Amino acid sequence: MSFRTSKQNGVVVVDVDGQLIVGNRQELKQKVLDELEGGERKFLIDFTNTGYIDSSGLGVLVSLSKKIREQGGELRLANLNEDLRTLFELTKLDTLFNIADSRDAALSAF
Amino acid sequence: MSFRTSKQNGVVVVDVDGQLIVGNRQELKQKVLDELEGGERKFLIDFTNTGYIDSSGLGVLVSLSKKIREQGGELRLANLNEDLRTLFELTKLDTLFNIADSRDAALSAF
Amino acid sequence: MDLPDRGNGRPSREGTHFALELPSDLRLIDPAIGYLAGRLRDYGYEGSRLTLNFRVGVSEALANAMIYGNARDPAKRVRVEVELEWERVSVVVRDEGDGFDPGEVPDPTLPENLEQPGGRGIFLIRELMDEVDFHGCGNCVRLVLYRQEPLPRAS
């Protein structure tokens, strides 16, 4: 499991490879908070290569989204597979997040 | 751990990613034997991306080398890191195998 | 894979059981779930029941056992016992804590809880697993998942 960060059209894009779970979520959190501190305001997390997310992973997404909003920024999510969509629906987090079908759709909507 | 096969200048090149150990050595063995059966005679195993090899992994290399020689073919090894060199030296298998410093050196010597 | 031959190459319908014992180290959850899911896959389990319900449900139980039951002390262990059968798999996760009564945990899907970072673990276990028993064995939880989705529960 690892996180890759890149910058596209002024948006910080994070690719989550593997799981986003209790054992590694702090890494993602720190990475995004560092960028936020560095002045970035637009964030996209891309789940194309993500295996599964547990409740701690969801928790990190919730708290990042809040922190980014507090700084006047925005967090979007893209490329959730069927399992991840179900997970967001079960927890009603699909109502909290801005979820795009593709990376391009997410990027162009910022 | 996984094995990638490609063909270069008439040589079947196998890249071993991760470990070559008791849990996955049959996969490598089968892959090489299938190519041998298909008529291939020149084989190179490249260890650039290999983590560690255990006694079963060494055993598979020994028996493949033998099978390939019996068919008039040749097996070469390339890109052993320091740990792997030590392992081959400890077991004296460095005297049995044709070990090249680089893939190119191995390929051009066939 | 270097495993005993199963004859016809298809999973036998005969059940199997096995156990794992792990130090309380959250980094072990990913490889443990990877292994367990692989065993289920070999046994013909597939689809979202495997990749979502099983992986996330069992992951939550392991995390809670390590974090709450064992207070993240790596010298304390989590024991995982698996009964893998044709129709269903049962997983018992036991920690070295005092056990707990999940009782009425707050519903994390209520609007006032939606922005809370925590509180979704037990909820997900209950949503994703077909049977959940926190009581039968004290400091442990027993999870059961059927291979096929059971008929809709009357709820």
Add this chain to the structure above:
Amino acid sequence: MDLPDRGNGRPSREGTHFALELPSDLRLIDPAIGYLAGRLRDYGYEGSRLTLNFRVGVSEALANAMIYGNARDPAKRVRVEVELEWERVSVVVRDEGDGFDPGEVPDPTLPENLEQPGGRGIFLIRELMDEVDFHGCGNCVRLVLYRQEPLPRAS
């Protein structure tokens, strides 16, 4: 990593111990070794003592316990107990077999054995580990590796 803080970020010199119990499934060796080596790395072990001596030595002991001790029966377990100290790490690998006496295993480096596919496991354990005890505990082997290479053995 979401682990208890170690204060100054450097490994403490205080020792730690932990245990794993695994079904006899050869696919578990890679993740188990990955985990154990990670624990040693966190604790400041490094270089070929870690990546070669430790990983290969312990791997051989796990494989033998699963294959010979437990006859590859996944319902039978291998228990790994680790005492991780500043100067050295000790690993006890126990299986459910009858134990064995490695006695005089043939030297796999002799010209007549060099082309044998098997017979290098015990040899490698002895070459790579600083102390090896097959006797103390019956169906188990105790391996000790020092952080630093000990003074050359008189041999």
